[in-house]
Amino acid sequence: MRLGVTDRMSVSGNKPAATRDWLGLKKELPRRRRYLLTLSSFLLPLALWSLVSYVPWLWHPLVRVTSPGEVEAFSTGVEVPRADFERENRDALAQHFEPAQGFRVNPPYLPPPHAVGRAFFSAFRTPPRLPDEPWLYQSLGHSIRTIFWGFLLSSLIGVPLGVLGGAYRFFARLQEPFLEFFRYLPAPAFAALCVAVLGIYDAPKIAIIFIGTFFQQVLVISNTVRRVDPALVEAAQTLGARGWPLLRGVIIPGSITGIYTDMRILLGWAWTYLIVAEVVGTMSGITYFINQQARYRNFPNVYAAIAMIGIIGLGIDFVLAWIGNRAFPWQRTSRRAGRLLALSQPAPASHYRVGAVPMFRRGAVRR
Amino acid sequence: MSTPDPKTVPIRDLLPDYREQLPEVAARFARIRERPVILSIRGLEKSYGHGDARTVVLDRLSFEVRRREFLSVVGPSGCGKSTLIRIIAGLDEATGGEVLLDGQRVEGPGPDRGMVFQGYTLFPWLTVKGNVMFGLKLRGKSKKAADREAFQWLDLVNLEEFADAYPHELSGGMKQRVAIARALANEPRILIMDEPFGALDAQTRAQMQSYLLQIWKSVDVTILFITHDLEEAAYLSDRVLVMGANPGRIVELIENPVPRPRRREQFISRPFLSLKRRLAELIHADGAAEELKLPLTMRPCAEDSVE
Known part of the structure; x- marks a missing residue:
């Protein structure tokens, strides 16, 4: 039987097609390949590190x-x-x-992967060298508390101000010029002032995180709220909504997924201010631990502690994305900001539509 | 003098005048004229800028819409039909003249003028039922009453079983049906529709048009319908308001000679074609649809002559 032109093309085109699939421009990859790539993104740096650590002639100075x-x-x-x-x-x-x-x-400041891996567990079990030093878990707890309070205080004031600024030109004009100016002032510049006003313990650290987060937060959230589809606002107005019901019924729900994503990104920024905040006044938290371990030249512990910050940050983001997916069923929030999460995603919304017949969330059909 | 051979006479010369009305159509318009005026537009004017830089978008428009009338607005793009209905809906402000609803001057948007937009403007965070209940809740109805009413309206657009679906799970035609139910749930005096079926494919659009006629028949509502589709205007409306561009103005307000009830077979009936021909004349005469010649020379490889 003679093959038609299209048949021939598909037969000979098999192999290039498979390669193309890996590098399809803006094309989503199959689930297994996504897993594989996510794994590789961690394994490749690890492999590089292992090479330098275990192959003596590569570096070992x-x-x-x-x-x-x-x-x-x-x-x-x-x-x-x-x-x-x-x-x-x-x-x-x-x-x-x-x-x-x-x-x-290798020099002591580049411990091999297995030493750092061991340190992940041993660091928790090793009692502190000095009697008044905290254990690692206490240090981590201290850091998380500092972040939590700084971010919470910032959000309690920043989110409402941001929503007002996004919804009303009045508030935008009133607050934004000053905030724009203030956000260029680096938070660490206020360290001395914070200590002078708030003492040397946790208060100035929380203040630094607040200063680092708050001004960005108001501006970023205002911007998100301003991007609410004006057609939705107009539709609500023709349905009789104005004032507070319009704000509560349309503008806030219309921007809530955006605000949620903003908050996740801002929380990441708060973590970067943590290290600065913790050297203010008396050094504390994970920064103190890292500093002490570096002083003892216990570098595996230093790396383990730094990696723990990343793991905690990623873990929190993971949890927040998971919560977001369940809290906003009409939209897959983490698809926009998702990183590792791409793995745990349900199919994108467009997959729910098969032809003209919609499929529903479980149990949504009413008959 | 011999009569011309009917085979060689162009069809358009066989069509009756679009102003000729069958007795039942004339009687229907007589009845409509007796009904109270719902919407009254008086000397409506909209312009931007001042002095030499002044652009007039709407030039002193005046017309009236009577109760339960279906009025279509057609016109070339840029004639200001969208501006006109945005002003009526209260989303834009006129620079002159006034809009009266039941004799009351309207200021700003309100639930007495329902609106269905071309883009899908359902609230994505609410279910289908939640969308329909939006206006009901604003009017202070209890959750239970709003719930019950929402189901009635969803029943009307035949989407009751999709009550708990989210808008992203619906097709375009379904979304617009929900939008219609949402607007009607407020029991508006007038339903304003801005090219509501413009984004739909031809088949769905035809289906939606017949849905709309059925809804209009079973609900006491006056409809102001913007479209650029002349057949749609001729199929749906009682009267057709033809607008011209630069500046936006009323060219003619035509009484549709096609008898009701409307059926799609009427698309090739004499009154329908005569109206369509008139509409096309008016709109093309305005120059918007002039055939543009592309400055192309035939490519040497384009051997076949297709014309």
């Missing part, structure tokens, strides 16, 4: 001395630059002394 031989400058356990090690051994050999023995290592 130091030599750890296992036996100093008769080289006076060395003692067991010291780490010296490779060039120094070789020079000393050359000198030793020239004078018929016993050369030192050792193996190549």
Whole structure:
């Protein structure tokens, strides 16, 4: 049987088509490939780190001395630059002394993955060196509390102001010029002032997070509220809505998913201010832990603590996205801002429509 | 003198004058003229700028719509038909003249003038039922009463079983039916529709037109219908308001000679064609639909002559 033109094309075109699928411009990938890529995005940096850590000839600029031989400058356990090690051994050999023995290592500030992995667990179980130092979980708890209060206070004032600014030109004109000016003032610049006014403990730290978040928050949320579809507002007006019912019934629900996404992004910013905030006054929280561990040159713990900040941040975002998906069933919020979440997504809204016959949320059909 | 051979006479010359009305049509218009005036537009004017930079969008429009009348507004793009209904709905302000609803001057939008927009303006965060209940709740109805009424209106547009669906789960035609139910639930004095079926495919549009006629028949409502589709205007309306552009003005207010009840078979009836021909003349005479010649020369490879 002769193949038609289209048949031939599809047969010969099989392989390129598969490659195209991986790199389709703005095309969603199948679920398995999404999983694979998400996994790879973590595995690739890890592989790079492992290569540098475990393959000695790639970097390993130091030599750890296992036996100093008769080289006076060395003692067991010291780490010296490779060039120094070789020079000393050359000198030793020239004078018929016993050369030192050792193996190549990376500098202590680049621990191998397994050490950091171990530190993830050991850091929690290791009691603090000084009696008045906090445990790791206490440090983390302290940090989360600081963020929580700073972000909560900022949101309690910032969200209503943002909504007002977005809904009414009056408030926008009144508040935005000043906020625009103030948001350029870096929050750390207020550190000394915060300590002078609020003391040295948690209050100035919360204030720094507040200053770092609040001004952006009002402006960002105003902007989101302003983007509510004006056609929806007009539709509501022709249905008789005005004033507070219009604000509550249309403008707020119309922008709530946007505001929610804004809040998730702003919470990320609050985390970046945390490290600055925690060095203000008495150092505290995870920053204190990181600092102490670096001072003890316990670098695996330092990396583990830094990674924990990322994991906590991502975890909170994950939970918020999950909540958002359930709180706003008419819209898949995290599809816009989703990162890792792309995996746990239900099918996009457009998948719900099959031809002209709509399919429903479970149990939504009333007969 | 011999009579011309009917086979060679162009069809349009065989059509009656669009002002010729069958007795029942004339009687119907006589009855309509006895009804009270619902909407009265008096010397409505809208312009932007001052002095030399002044652009007149609407130039002293005046007309009246009577109770339960179906009035279509057609005109070339840029003739200000959308501006006109936005002013009537209270979403824009006129620079002169007035809009009277039941003799009362209207200021700003209100529930007495329901509106169905071309774009889908259902509230995406509310279910179908929630959308229909929106206006009812604003009027202070209890949740139970609003709920019951919403179901009645959804029943009217035959979407009762979709009450708990969200708008994104509906097709375009269904969305517009919900929008109609939502507007009607407020029991407006007049229903203003701004090219409501413009975004729908031809089949759905035809279906929606017949739905609308049925709804209009069973509900006491006056309809002001904007469209650019001349057949749609001829099929649906009692009278057709033809507007011209630059500045936006009334060219003619035509009484539709097509008898009711309307059926799609009438699309090739004499009164229908005579009205359509008149509408086309008026709108094309305005220059908006002039055939534009593209400055193309035939490509050498385009061998086949298609004309």
